[in-house]
Amino acid sequence: MTAAPAEPVIRIAGITKSFGSHQVLKGIDLAVGKGEVVAIIGPSGSGKTTLLRCINFLEEYDGGSVRIDGVEVGYKDTADGRRRRSDRELARIRVEAAMVFQQFNLFPHLTAAQNVMLGLVKSRGKSKGEARQIAEKWLTRVGLAAKFDALPSQLSGGQQQRVGITRAVAMEPKVLLLDEITSALDPELVGEVLAVVQELAAEGRTMILVTHEMAFAREVADRVVFTDQGRIVIDAPPATVFDDQPNERLRSFLSRFA
Ligand code: ADP
Secondary structure, three states: OOOOOOOOOEEEEEEEEEEOOEEEEEEEEEEEOOOOEEEEEOOOOOOHHHHHHHHOOOOOOOEEEEEEOOEEOOEEEEOOEEEEOOHHHHHHHHOOEEEEOOOOOOOOOOOHHHHHHHHHHHOOOOOHHHHHHHHHHHHHHOOOHHHOOOOHHHOOHHHHHHHHHHHHHOOOOOEEEEEOOOOOOOHHHHHHHHHHHHHHHHOOOOEEEEOOOHHHHHHHOOEEEEEEOOEEEEEEOHHHHHHHOOOHHHHHHHHOOO
């Protein structure tokens, strides 16, 4: 007897999203299993960031569903139809899909350690002492042992983004969402941030990352999803996407990185 396949950590089914009359997501289906790393690539404006933000409802999808470990993120079915979740319910669910942003989004008046501690205390119910210990452990791991008490303005872009990653991963979310996390960095700082992501992937953390770093996507991802004009055109292993390039739109897109 074979075991039933495990429910994916993330199951996206038929989501749609419009801004005014512009439909940005035209029915997206995507399932991500535990420990999988999925890279989303595609032309600017194809809906990559919007898709990522729909996963934790930072962007409210119009139709379809997003489930994290079987729990619908943004809406709840009730006797009289679909109801948007309360902010309190959303906050609880969002913790499981922590996001790292292109512009870091650290609190400028808080130190590196305090930025990491905040969510641990507020959303995970840790005491300040415990949260400090977790923050120090993680910041040490990403090479920032000397920077616990530095403010973001005293850190390089690469260091700030390592704090950003630490803040997300310290929450032990079910999935990490990484939105073009190296796009705002000087080229010489990209490597130190990608090295951290690589380590997290190697230890089996579930991740969805939007990236323009094709070599990195090829190396780190189990699957690569190519989006164009609000649809997923290809969802395949990196070798298929980058070597076989089985689609004209994909070929045209990848030729820009050659
Ligand atoms: P990508 O990440 O692939 O570059 P985005 O998801 O950022 O694409 O954007 C997809 C489309 O949605 C773009 O045309 C963009 O201008 C539009 N868009 C994104 N966010 C908003 C918003 N808050 N209001 C209006 N239009 C938006």
